[in-house]
Amino acid sequence: MVKITFIDSFGQHRTVEAEEGTTVMENAIRNGIPEIVAECGGGCACATCHVYVDEAFLEKTGKPSEKEEDMLDFAYKVQPNSRLSCQIKVRPELDGMTVTTPDRQG
Amino acid sequence: MGEAIVTDVVIVGAGPAGLFAVFELGLLDIKSHLIDILAKPGGQCAELYPEKPIYDIPGYPRVNGQELVDNLLAQIEPFHPTFHFGEMVERLEVLGTPEAPSFRVHTSGGEIFESKVVIVAAGGGSFQPKKPPIEGIEAFERKSVFYAVRKMEDFRDKHVVIVGGGDSALDWTLNLHPIAKRITLVHRRDDFRAAPHSVNSMRELVAAGHMDLRLGQIVSLRGEAGELSAVVLKGSDGEAEIACERLVPFFGLTMKLGPIADWGLNLHENLIPVDTEKFETNVSGIFAIGDINTYPGKLKLILSGFHEGALAAQKVHRYVYPDKRLSFQYTTSSSSLQKKLGVN
Numbered sequence: 001m002v003k004i005t006f007i008d009s010f011g012q013h014r015t016v017e018a019e020e021g022t023t024v025m026e027n028a029i030r031n032g033i034p035e036i037v038a039e040c041g042g043g044c045a046c047a048t049c050h051v052y053v054d055e056a057f058l059e060k061t062g063k064p065s066e067k068e069e070d071m072l073d074f075a076y077k078v079q080p081n082s083r084l085s086c087q088i089k090v091r092p093e094l095d096g097m098t099v100t101t102p103d104r105q106g
Numbered sequence: 107m108g109e110a111i112v113t114d115v116v117i118v119g120a121g122p123a124g125l126f127a128v129f130e131l132g133l134l135d136i137k138s139h140l141i142d143i144l145a146k147p148g149g150q151c152a153e154l155y156p157e158k159p160i161y162d163i164p165g166y167p168r169v170n171g172q173e174l175v176d177n178l179l180a181q182i183e184p185f186h187p188t189f190h191f192g193e194m195v196e197r198l199e200v201l202g203t204p205e206a207p208s209f210r211v212h213t214s215g216g217e218i219f220e221s222k223v224v225i226v227a228a229g230g231g232s233f234q235p236k237k238p239p240i241e242g243i244e245a246f247e248r249k250s251v252f253y254a255v256r257k258m259e260d261f262r263d264k265h266v267v268i269v270g271g272g273d274s275a276l277d278w279t280l281n282l283h284p285i286a287k288r289i290t291l292v293h294r295r296d297d298f299r300a301a302p303h304s305v306n307s308m309r310e311l312v313a314a315g316h317m318d319l320r321l322g323q324i325v326s327l328r329g330e331a332g333e334l335s336a337v338v339l340k341g342s343d344g345e346a347e348i349a350c351e352r353l354v355p356f357f358g359l360t361m362k363l364g365p366i367a368d369w370g371l372n373l374h375e376n377l378i379p380v381d382t383e384k385f386e387t388n389v390s391g392i393f394a395i396g397d398i399n400t401y402p403g404k405l406k407l408i409l410s411g412f413h414e415g416a417l418a419a420q421k422v423h424r425y426v427y428p429d430k431r432l433s434f435q436y437t438t439s440s441s442s443l444q445k446k447l448g449v450n
Contacts, residue, residue, distance in 0.1 A: 039230075039360070045154040047358070070299040073271050074358035076239050078294055078323065106236045106360060 002095045006033045006051075009103035018090040024099065025049040025086035035101035042086040047074040048106055049085040051099040060093045077102050110218040113139045113188075114426045116211050117225045118195050118366075121149020123396030123411030124227035125178040130419040132185030133435075133443055136426050139221075140187055141213055143194045143232040148175035150229055151408075153359070164409060174408075184448045190217060194232050198224065198369045200389060207391025207425060223422045226371075226378060226387075226394040227411070230361035238269070238355050240327055249332035251353045255282070261352055263287050267337055269324060270356030276300035278354060279308055283317060290318040290348055292339060320348065327353070366398075374400055384421035385414045391425055393418040 001017040006028060008014070018027040028036040028049070037048035044067055053061050058081055064072060068087045072078050085099065115131055117124045120142035128138050146152055151160075151171035159168045166174070193213040202208035202222075211219040235253035237243060243251060252260070255278050266286045268279050271293040277300075279291050291308065298305045311317045322341030329335040336347045363376045371378050372388045377400035380386060386393050395418055396411035404410070423432050437443050444450030 040154050043155045043158055045158075046360075069295070069297065070272075073294060073299070074236065104239050106239075106357070
């Protein structure tokens, strides 16, 4: 299992155990993480699972695809470390990663 | 205001559940009109994931959203449904009695329908433009901030800021350019997902000095009494003001329940409770099928919407043809059903 910590916009930490091969978004929904909406259910079609990835893990999570960049245009307060959590696959290298959620998803 | 359109059933929403309901109703000689806020049929399938494969439609190991919609349209073609796109049902008047219901339905486009039955197949609600989370933006809405261009005259001789990188943003940049005083297109990156020829036209205008392109995100608005005087842009090199009188942000669509909330239906967490025999709501003659309804054990699957439409049609028949007995028939063997489908 891979440990991933979600930090909400109030600063509260929640750590979940994520299975390899699932997406970060799926683990948020399964664990009732607030501030992740995932309106489209993981289709990279809505930009409501937007997170900021911890700088230390940016290289490991890789760059957003073109399609994901297009969707990030619809997100708010996009930063260089912005990602859609439905497009981040859980891998052992991501163990200990923290992601922060924005104060709203639209 | 024109004359009311008289029909058996008004279906609110032209997604898969609404489309297949046309088929089940058609087999029972019931005519329907469909109303949808989008400009095309298919609902979420066509709007959110036209190219995504779906794996849980019975009989299709794999079908993408648009293929499913196209097949449904072909399947209901024999029943000649009438579509009313780009319209939202705003008001619903309950006429008649619980035993013999009838309704008057008013759309945002000013159309009026008179029907015996209303089937709500509105999925997650109606698609509406997303609003950027800029503090105080509400005070400027409809005066100087618009989420769609309805009247081009509102933009004549104004300095207009358009936000976005898709086709809506680029199309309106090019369309408003001849009449606006100055257009500034704001996008968070120098990469656009709009059609390449519109991006090229925009870049030519920028190169010739006829309009501006700025990269970044709008973080606040300046102005008074709903009249915008400037927007504040946050780019990679800090914040800057752009003087302007109009702001048109294109941030995509989100689903909102919308006016359905005011139709007198019981609601449970923005869903409409129904029974599982007829999928009828607390108001006789109003049914709810697909993702918008709820009942014990509900699964938000397209196949559930199909099943619900088939069962609802049986009860709809009683309202539309109170004196006719309904006998159950199969399309494989019934010559009368085959005749309706035009295959016999």
